[in-house]
Amino acid sequence: MTTICAGGAALLAACTRDDAEERMVDVDQSRPSPTGSVLALLVEDGDTLRPAIQDAESGDELWRDDLPHVERYRPGVLWEQDADVLWILSTDHGHASVREDSAGAWVKTMGSEGMPEDIAALAR
Numbered sequence: 001m002t003t004i005c006a007g008g009a010a011l012l013a014a015c016t017r018d019d020a021e022e023r024m025v026d027v028d029q030s031r032p033s034p035t036g037s038v039l040a041l042l043v044e045d046g047d048t049l050r051p052a053i054q055d056a057e058s059g060d061e062l063w064r065d066d067l068p069h070v071e072r073y074r075p076g077v078l079w080e081q082d083a084d085v086l087w088i089l090s091t092d093h094g095h096a097s098v099r100e101d102s103a104g105a106w107v108k109t110m111g112s113e114g115m116p117e118d119i120a121a122l123a124r
Contacts, residue, residue: 020118025051025077032056033084040086042077051077051088053098053106063106067093076122087115089123 025031027049030039033056041052048068054061069075069092076089086098088108095115098108112123 019081020078020122023078023081024122030054031079033079033086034082035084038062038084040077040079042075047071049074051075051086051098053086063098063108065108069093078119078122080116081118087119089119095123 023031025040025042027042027044030041032039037056039054039056041054043050043052043064045068048070050068051065052061053063065088067090069090073091075092077086078089079086084100088096088098090096094110095112096108096110097114098106101107112120115123
């Protein structure tokens with residue numbers, strides 16, 4: 001579904017936030033990265049949730065968060081709009097981004113540095 005937004009900074013901000021919310025991962029709803037090569041998942045692990053990244057073609061798990069997230073504080077998990085950078089918005093552990101390094105490993109960096117505005121709006 002495409003949302004058409006016109007006029008006014010507040011309306012544009014609301015549309016941007018809505019677009020980001022549509023990219024949000026849920027336990028039963030994985031989301032492809034912008035390139036489509038990997039999927040973001042929210043995996044149930046006992047009574048906790050763990051964000052994970054999976055190869056879209058093979059289904060192999062490439063990365064799983066080492067920090068458990070309690071269901072009542074469900075983390076926001078979504079891709080940047082134009083890059084294969086996964087953001088984890090967590091009230092349990094703080095925010096983090098996950099990106100592929102030059103060796104092909106997925107690496108998590110704690111903090112909000114470089115967070116796009118549409119994702120930052122969800123973190124507020």
